[in-house]
Amino acid sequence: MAIDINSEDGQIVRKLIPLGTLPGAQFNVLCENMNIEEVQGGTLFKKGDTDTRLIYLLSGEVTLQAEGLIIEVIAAESEAARFALAHQIPRKIDAVANGTMRFLRLDAGMVNNPAPLVYKEDNSYMVNEEPEDDLNDWMTALLRSPVFQRLPPANLQKVLITLEEVSVDAGETIIKQGDKGDYYYLIKSGHCLVSRKPSPNAKEIKLAQLGKGDAFGEDALLSGAPRNVTIAALTDMVILRLDKYHFLSLIKEPLLKFITPEQMRKALSQGATLLDVRSLDEHRAGHLPGSINAPFFTLRMQLKTFNREQPVIVVCADGKASEAAAFLLLRHRFDALILDGGMNAVTEPKAKKEAAEQKREAAQFVIDDGTETLTSHADGVHLQHQPQQQAVQAPSISASDDLVRALKSENEALRKLNLQLSEKCQNLEIEKEEALKQGRMLRRQMEKLTQVLNKA
Template identity: 35%
Template sequence: MRPTDIAQDVLNQLVPLSALNSGNRHALLAKAIVLTPLAGEVVFSAGDDDGRSLYLIAGELILKRKGSADRKIESGTPEADHPIDPDSPRSWQARAVTDCQLLSIDAKTMDIMLTWDQEASAYDVVDVTDDINDEQDWMMRMLSNQAFYEVPPANIHAVFTRMQSVGVKAGDVVIRQGQPGDFFYAVQEGRCNVIRETPRQPNGIKLAELGPGDSFGEEALLSNAPRNATVTMLTDGELMRLAKADFDSLLKAPSIETLNLEQARKKTTEGARWLDVRLPSEFAKARVKGALNVPLFYLRKKSAELDPDVPYIVYCDSGRRSSAGAYLLKERGFEAYVLEGGLAGASKRASD
């Protein structure tokens, strides 16, 4: 079985995978794998640090940990909608009770995509262009480009504000092979050809035809290498572009103070409040006692309802979404901190 063969109604129940837009979900599933342990096989052991999020799609597992009662998980139950033992490294041993199927996803990539998704969902696209519709959502497609994965979460929103709109005509050469690269492009409207010249094919070989949502030129962001292909417009259109200088500046993380678990708890005794920026479905599964839940994509709207005199300790699972949330609050004059490593990091330190 391939991940793309899993029934849509099953995928729609998986938290937080189901919160991703369809483009990012498809990109993530394309890199996922399905594990098929037989009854009696160990899926993972306590202390394993594989960096994967595992969802039980079919079958039954038993989780064992020294000093804790055994836990059974059956597919199709609410507990199976969440990653199994998401701690890194693992806190439990998982053994298949029956033959099982597990969806295995890279946890870091999913977390990055989730952060991008929630930031983009909160962003007012009218500030950039008035002509985007659901079928031509260049932003969402752009987010799956790995060139952007190292942008600090707090700078994600700035990516879109730095992008420029450029009108193009059929026949325009946007980038030319061999020339230095200084911009990354995302196609908002129109179509273009990607051609590469070789010694044996001086007239060029067609590599691809790109349309709305596709992007090109990412090598300009990642290195000083010359363009490796020529991109020519087939139709009139509109491109969004990001300069390499802007991208380089966005790689530098803004100053946000992080607190370890002990420091955070001390802050709460002095009047600070916990602020959970995960999805409500994640919050319902596990949370810090007394925390407020304002998902990242909703934080811009809800920040006006928060008490400006109260310091907030922002957290998520890993620290990515909370970094973006804390930066947003600091921009609005709040005193905000990030829980170092998120809930996963706090859980790991608590068990050490």
């Protein structure tokens, strides 16, 4: 049975994550195809189940347990109920309904890939279609960010669970230009000022004000460069911060998309925009044909000049600055891609090819065979060292080329393997943290059970 978006159930569904991030029209269509299920106690799923459908609690309570020990009891009114219940597949724990329970069972593909936002643009402004419900909920405002809308629900849940809340007094500096990047920040309440000094002795330039739902601090985490701005609180604030490790593993990894030079050429032939975010001098010294130069520090001011209808391919020297630029574009609802390896990925193969051609041209050379010749003169016969020149063909370098190609292929395979292993290590680290958390909960439960048994 369809859900009326204006009903009590509709209001509950609007708060579910990430369903609450959908624009009004798409959310209405989704509700028309939802069916609410109801059970009177019983098991919803067991450890090891592989059904990929996600279960959201609408009313009642659910007990999550492992090996007969209670890990958590989730009530429909709690913050935890905004997420799908124990979403990891296969299931790591059992879920049992406590009495009467109403819930949604939704296809994971639909939840992981919500319909894109609809834009209405003209030459002077842009309007995006958004839900009309109250924006006072900071989390709802945050989840409407294009960055968080693109994250898989599992990553989104881990991010929100991992965030650390920090209070900041008015006038306090949150990040300072020149410092090393360590956290990604989200504003829960209050306002702050973004400023920058072009040089150490220059006057500070005010760039922008940020408020509830805004985020900052990703540039230094992505590029590895020092902080390029200073951000100070204008009012008392509550901010949420995510450490660098979790930002890179939970947000950067699933969000940023890389392409090869071959894929870039195909995308450009289909109308994509090529954006070079290096400095003007670097662009003048050498650039890819058809590229638009927009140095990263000026990119924010040029966003309105780019076309959202086609992908934007970002290129820099080595790919690092491109990551920060692509993140900025994604935040402003562009489809951003990154040329993997940057200009180096394009120029290095060309330089190697030119070096090989020069080597082939130098393959013809002259040698002295050391032959002694007799020369007759009128005043006698003399011994003379007469070098005899002959052309010698250098050995073929095809075998050398084959070796270079083999080494290059092996290096690329090792690079990909290294990336896979790094990703696996990050995932294992996250699972380790979750296991430790579950272990702590089990230990507390065991202590409670011990107390009960001692009193018996």
